[in-house]
Amino acid sequence: xxxxxxxxxxxxxxxxxxxxxxxxxxxxxxxxxxxxxxxxxxxxxxxxxxxxxxxxxxxxxxxxxxxxxxxxxxxxxxxxxxxxxxxxxxxxxxxxxxxxxxxxxxxxxxxxxxxxxxxxxxxxxxxxxxxxxxxxxxxxxxxxxxxxxxxxxxxxxxxxxxxxxxxxxxxxxxxxxxxxxxxxxxxxxxxxxxxxxxxxxxxxxxxxxxxxxxxxxxxxxxxxxxxxxxxxxxxxxxxxxxxxxxxxxxxxxxxxxxxxxxxxxxxxxxxxxxxxxxxxxxxxxxxxxxxxxxxxxxxx
Amino acid sequence: xxxxxxxxxxxxxxxxxxxxxxxxxxxxxxxxxxxxxxxxxxxxxxxxxxxxxxxxxxxxxxxxxxxxxxxxxxxxxxxxxxxxxxxxxxxxxxxxxxxxxxxxxxxxxxxxxxxxxxxxxxxxxxxxxxxxxxxxxxxxxxxxxxxxxxxxxxxxxxxxxxxxxxxxxxxxxxxxxxxxxxxxxxxxxxxxxxxxxxxxxxxxxxxxxxxxxxxxxxxxxxxxxxxxxxxxxxxxxxxxxxxxxxxxxxxxxxxxxxx
Numbered sequence: 001x002x003x004x005x006x007x008x009x010x011x012x013x014x015x016x017x018x019x020x021x022x023x024x025x026x027x028x029x030x031x032x033x034x035x036x037x038x039x040x041x042x043x044x045x046x047x048x049x050x051x052x053x054x055x056x057x058x059x060x061x062x063x064x065x066x067x068x069x070x071x072x073x074x075x076x077x078x079x080x081x082x083x084x085x086x087x088x089x090x091x092x093x094x095x096x097x098x099x100x101x102x103x104x105x106x107x108x109x110x111x112x113x114x115x116x117x118x119x120x121x122x123x124x125x126x127x128x129x130x131x132x133x134x135x136x137x138x139x140x141x142x143x144x145x146x147x148x149x150x151x152x153x154x155x156x157x158x159x160x161x162x163x164x165x166x167x168x169x170x171x172x173x174x175x176x177x178x179x180x181x182x183x184x185x186x187x188x189x190x191x192x193x194x195x196x197x198x199x200x201x202x203x204x205x206x207x208x209x210x211x212x213x214x215x216x217x218x219x220x221x222x223x224x225x226x227x228x229x230x231x232x233x234x235x236x237x238x239x240x241x242x243x244x245x246x247x248x249x250x251x252x253x254x255x256x257x258x259x260x261x262x263x264x265x266x267x268x269x270x271x272x273x274x275x276x277x278x279x280x281x282x283x284x285x286x287x288x289x290x291x292x293x294x295x296x297x298x299x300x
Numbered sequence: 301x302x303x304x305x306x307x308x309x310x311x312x313x314x315x316x317x318x319x320x321x322x323x324x325x326x327x328x329x330x331x332x333x334x335x336x337x338x339x340x341x342x343x344x345x346x347x348x349x350x351x352x353x354x355x356x357x358x359x360x361x362x363x364x365x366x367x368x369x370x371x372x373x374x375x376x377x378x379x380x381x382x383x384x385x386x387x388x389x390x391x392x393x394x395x396x397x398x399x400x401x402x403x404x405x406x407x408x409x410x411x412x413x414x415x416x417x418x419x420x421x422x423x424x425x426x427x428x429x430x431x432x433x434x435x436x437x438x439x440x441x442x443x444x445x446x447x448x449x450x451x452x453x454x455x456x457x458x459x460x461x462x463x464x465x466x467x468x469x470x471x472x473x474x475x476x477x478x479x480x481x482x483x484x485x486x487x488x489x490x491x492x493x494x495x496x497x498x499x500x501x502x503x504x505x506x507x508x509x510x511x512x513x514x515x516x517x518x519x520x521x522x523x524x525x526x527x528x529x530x531x532x533x534x535x536x537x538x539x540x541x542x543x544x545x546x547x548x549x550x551x552x553x554x555x556x557x558x559x
Contacts, residue, residue, distance in 0.1 A: 091415055171420065172421060174412060175421055177409060182408035182410065183392070184372060185396070185404055186396065186422055186470075250505025
């Protein structure tokens, strides 16, 4: 097997994994940016989106519609959680927000167990999605799911990029993330911005959950936990609160994880997650504002 | 030591005087910051077309007054009215929509957004969206440097340019009352002159302003009337000409000389 093709294969894997991390990290970062709150329940929106798609498929909806519906259910769940759980404690000390989001996590995951049991459910895929492409006599392989992950992420990111640079609400979201007080002063309706942010963030998480389940072939109530931790790392690397930072952090982390396994001696592979979290600690210690954010300087 | 008594008399007079035609009227306002009383029973009013300065030492309650008018702080008691309608229970976005724009202390432009995007958000709460393009052109004409930097991130502007942008952003709301908090703060003298020249042009154009400013002379040159706040109370009030003529009384009102 040629080295170039091996590297190309690893890059494909890295982009595919990075897309998932980016999708989850962007939402986490977006909500932190506006509310200064780490939303631990964010990972559970993956579970909600994936189960939503599963149920819609059982109701004999076509796969495409079921995916769209799953994203919508994820978005709706995020909006409901914000309205019911987070808005009443808005402005409370950070610890309160943190504990509230942990409580939401417990409630959602146990609700998932109650409805779907704690064992993994099979996540059915249409036949055409189960195929793989092989190039160069099978030296490069990617599945339909890889392809869909990258394509759907690109579409989602493109739409988000348009939204936050071309619409009043999107610009307002960025403004509020930077300076909530000033956003109030220019008359932005902050409640509406927060609802939209939760809808987008949770919809993205829902999509990530669906893609995650498609790759794993199963869906289960705790599926959001590990991706949430990884997304957290990605968001910190990029600069917590920055959308572009979360995007870059997501792809960097995906690449790092794939390359650790692919290019380092196999004795190191089991320590992949340990290396990732050491990286997190390093960033928190030496560059807590992440790659993109510089510490605020005062200009006269 | 008759001065402080005189000051109190004038305050009483000023409190009564222009209420009939007031565009913005603050009556018996009390605001707490935690356990601390930041504003302790203030009356003030601003008539349409008038520029009123709010003077006073650090911590006298000037910024709190503007923040409370904008709805960022809530009064404990008292009333704030715009054209007779109470606004002190409304959320900030509604207050902007009703026509009160606030150009905050420290400028607070959105640094990661471009100059053009900052101006666009200034108009976000505007009910009447027609004429937005003309307003933007007017602001670019007022501050040509902003039109040169239109696509640049606001965070990369100099302090003076950021102040121009903050002012432009507030004007994009087409306010009926413009609240200005320390527009000269931290700026080089030449830039301060430029900002105040622009404010004078705005005044000539009929823009109503409530101005908080540390630089007493600049403020009194621009304003029609002024109030001096000390520890949350009006310690002196009068026309700008009167106050300029009696600098000692202003200094006493600042420092709180007691009989």
